[in-house]
Amino acid sequence: MNQKTAQDSLTADLARQVVDLQYAQIPEKALRLAHLALLDWYAVSVGGLREAPVPLLARQILDEGAAPRVTMLGRTERTSASLAALYNGTAGHVLDYDDVHNAVPGHVTINIAPAVLALAEHIGASGEAMLTAFVAGFEQMCAMGTGFEGRLFHRGWQGTTTGAIAAAAACAKLLGLDAHKTEMAMALGAAQAGGIHGNYGSMSKSLNVGLAAQAGLRAALWAAQGITGMAGILERPKGVIEVFSDGFNADAARAKPEGGWHLYRNLFKLHASCFLTHATLQAWDQLRRQHGIDGAQVGKATIHVEREKHRIVFISPPRDGLEAKFSLRFCLAMALRDIDTSDPSSFCEATVTRPALRETAERIDINIDPSVPFEAARLDILLTDGRNFSCHADAGQPAEDVAALADAVENKARRLLHAIPEPEREALIEKCRDLALLRRAAELHPTLAREKASQ
Numbered sequence: 001m002n003q004k005t006a007q008d009s010l011t012a013d014l015a016r017q018v019v020d021l022q023y024a025q026i027p028e029k030a031l032r033l034a035h036l037a038l039l040d041w042y043a044v045s046v047g048g049l050r051e052a053p054v055p056l057l058a059r060q061i062l063d064e065g066a067a068p069r070v071t072m073l074g075r076t077e078r079t080s081a082s083l084a085a086l087y088n089g090t091a092g093h094v095l096d097y098d099d100v101h102n103a104v105p106g107h108v109t110i111n112i113a114p115a116v117l118a119l120a121e122h123i124g125a126s127g128e129a130m131l132t133a134f135v136a137g138f139e140q141m142c143a144m145g146t147g148f149e150g151r152l153f154h155r156g157w158q159g160t161t162t163g164a165i166a167a168a169a170a171c172a173k174l175l176g177l178d179a180h181k182t183e184m185a186m187a188l189g190a191a192q193a194g195g196i197h198g199n200y201g202s203m204s205k206s207l208n209v210g211l212a213a214q215a216g217l218r219a220a221l222w223a224a225q226g227i228t229g230m231a232g233i234l235e236r237p238k239g240v241i242e243v244f245s246d247g248f249n250a251d252a253a254r255a256k257p258e259g260g261w262h263l264y265r266n267l268f269k270l271h272a273s274c275f276l277t278h279a280t281l282q283a284w285d286q287l288r289r290q291h292g293i294d295g296a297q298v299g300k301a302t303i304h305v306e307r308e309k310h311r312i313v314f315i316s317p318p319r320d321g322l323e324a325k326f327s328l329r330f331c332l333a334m335a336l337r338d339i340d341t342s343d344p345s346s347f348c349e350a351t352v353t354r355p356a357l358r359e360t361a362e363r364i365d366i367n368i369d370p371s372v373p374f375e376a377a378r379l380d381i382l383l384t385d386g387r388n389f390s391c392h393a394d395a396g397q398p399a400e401d402v403a404a405l406a407d408a409v410e411n412k413a414r415r416l417l418h419a420i421p422e423p424e425r426e427a428l429i430e431k432c433r434d435l436a437l438l439r440r441a442a443e444l445h446p447t448l449a450r451e452k453a454s455q
Contacts, residue, residue, distance in 0.1 A: 007241070007250040011234040014143060014253075015182040018136040018169045023128050023436065026135055030261045031436075032402055034135050036409045039432035040099050040268055041113040042073075042444070045092035047344060047416035049074040053203040054091045057210070061087055070121045071445045081122035085217045089114035090210030094203075095344045096325050097272045097416075102375060102396050103262055104145035104152075104159045107209065111163025112137040112170045115213040119171050119220070120441035127438030129174060135263065137170025137216075142262030144234070147253030150374075151245040154308055158195030158205070160212035161244055165189040165233075167216020168223075175224050187229020188219035190240050200274075201315050201323040265398045268409050272344040273325040275395065276313045279377035280305075280328060283393035284335050287381060290391075295336030295360075297383045303328060304369040304378040314366075317358055321347035332379075333361040342412075 026034075048054060058072065066080035072087050079087070092098055092110050101108045112134055120130040144162045145152075152161055168189030172182040192215035195208035223229075234240045234248075241248040258264065271281050280303050288294065305328070313331075318324040324331070324347050331341060337357055339346050351357065372378060375396025381389050399405040410429055417425045431444055438444070 007235045007248065009232065009235075010147075010250050010253065011183055011186060011232045011236075012179065014140050014234075015169065015172075015186060016179045017143075018140055018173050019177075019179045019182055021132060021136045021139075021173070023132045026132070027261070029402060030135065030263045031131070032406070033263045033266055034131060034138070035432055035435055036268070036406055037099055037109040037138070037263070037266060038113055038117075038131075038134065038435065039413050039429065040409050041092050041109050042428070042432065043413035043416040044095050044097045045073050045088055045114075046420075047097070048091045048094040048206075051091075051094045051344075053207060054087070054094055057087055057090055057207070070118050071442065073445075081118045082214045082218050082221075084118040084121075085115045086210040086214040088118065088210070089213035090206050093206035093209040095272050096205075096274055097269055097344060099266055099268045100275045101142055101145070101262065101266050103142040103257075103265070104162070105150060105374070106145075106153065106159030108138055108141050108145075108159070108163070108166075108266070110209050111141065111160060111212045111216070112167050113213075114210070115167040115217040116170050116174055117441060117444070118213075119174050119217050121445070123175070125174055125441055126436075127434075127441045127443070128436040130441040131435045133170045133174040136173045137166045139262050140169050141166030142257070143253045146255070146257070146262075147248050147250055148241075148245055149247075149249055149252065151247055155245065156197040157244055158197060158208055160195035160208045161193045162240075163195075163209070163212035164193040164215040164219070165240070167213050168219035169216075171217050171220030172223060175220055177220065177224060181223045183231055183233075184228050185216075185220045185223035187231070187233035188222050188227065189216050190233045191229060192219065193240070193244075197312065200312065201318075201326045203322070267396065267398055268405065268412075270408065270412065271331070271341040272347060273331050273341060274313055276305075276375075277325075277328050277331040278395040279375060279393045280332055280379055281335055281341060282395055283377055283379035283391040284332060284381075286393060287379065287389050287391045291389055293383065293389075295338060297385070298336055298363075298381050299384040300363055300365075300382040301332065301336070302365045302367055302380040303332065304367045304372050304380070305376075306370055306372050306374055307368050308374065317361060318352050320349055320352055324352050327361075328366060329361040329364045330357070332364055333357050336360055342415075344416075 068078035070084035168185040172185040313328040315327045376394040
């Protein structure tokens with residue numbers, strides 16, 4: 001007789017959790033964090049509309065001539081639900097400014113939000129239904145990430161690998177599919193999963209996110225029509241776990257996260273660069289504030305990080321703004337030169353080609369230290385007057401004060417939405433605070449739909 005393991009029926013169990021989740025079961029703190037995640041995604045999406053490859057992608061989408069049913073953020077034109085998910089998802093990641101979660105590790109919201117919002121508009125779903133579907137998909141993606149224990153990331157897979165599956169489950173929830181069809185949607189999402197680290201620093205990284213959102217939405221619509229995949233797509237032979245990873249901890253995936261919700265450990269970015277640069281930037285900010293020093297006084301700096309983190313953010317010297325977001329040395333050099341790393345426009349060709357910045361970056365060393373946690377960094381600086389200072393920072397700790405976090409995220413959104421007139425901008429932020437009150441989720445769109453992005 002075969003011995004059952006914790007991995008058996010994993011896909012079906014995760015699908016059942018999605019189906020069973022009800023809005024009334026979601027605690028206030030989790031709802032507040034979900035509201036913030038969706039506002040943050042919306043803001044970074046609108047902020048990224050003029051960045052390559054978004055206008056190029058819009059041109060191709062409009063050339064296809066899909067049925068004009070769903071909003072393309074910042075444009076008067078509309079397109080099909082799946083192409084809107086592709087477009088809006090790509091726009092939301094092009095600045096690399098969207099939230100992250102260390103369970104993946106990587107980005108969760110960006111895979112799911114553009115899919116559920118596009119589908120909600122397509123079917124006329126309420127804000128409450130969309131919010132519930134988003135939370136269900138978010139929790140499932142983090143559960144899968146917890147089970148993989150970083151293996152996907154360390155093998156070079158982007159978070160979009162599980163993102164396509166979670167987006168499919170979230171969209172299945174929004175469509176009201178039963179557990180079997182939700183499992184089929186997950187299998188169809190898995191059939192389209194992918195995205196590799198080798199493309200980091202290029203347009204492809206953000207495009208992969210749009211593709212994951214599109215894949216999830218399409219998978220759910222296909223499953224609703226009766227198109228099937230294989231049951232148990234996570235755990236079955238040659239399924240997701242076996243193909244993409246060298247192991248999986250099913251007990252960890254099934255376990256309740258700290259506090260009961262993965263949303264509690266979501267992390268919001270305050271720098272417009274790869275999250276793996278944030279601990280170093282935080283360390284410099286602490287040193288600057290504590291000791292009253294500025295970057296002009298720094299003669300030498302050494303960043304201590306673990307090996308895998310260094311591999312991701314080693315692009316040096318960067319050739320353009322996209323590569324600069326993945327250059328740990330260059331991001332610190334920008335901070336030392338008082339260039340605002342919270343402003344996406346700082347990461348541009350004019351910045352990258354500045355000789356003074358390149359000279360500063362050359363005075364920064366990186367040391368591999370296995371004792372430093374993945375999300376952390378230690379920064380040692382030597383001032384020109386001979387003084388030494390050191391600081392350790394961990395960017396992987398979630399904010400404890402949700403009210404203060406809300407202020408920070410909303411202020412970030414105001415900066416990114418600066419082109420929107422203030423009354424309409426504040427109305428959008430207010431709608432994101434009370435998504436469940438919207439009769440139709442698409443009520444978020446009218447203001448922005450009138451703002452036409454440049455071609």
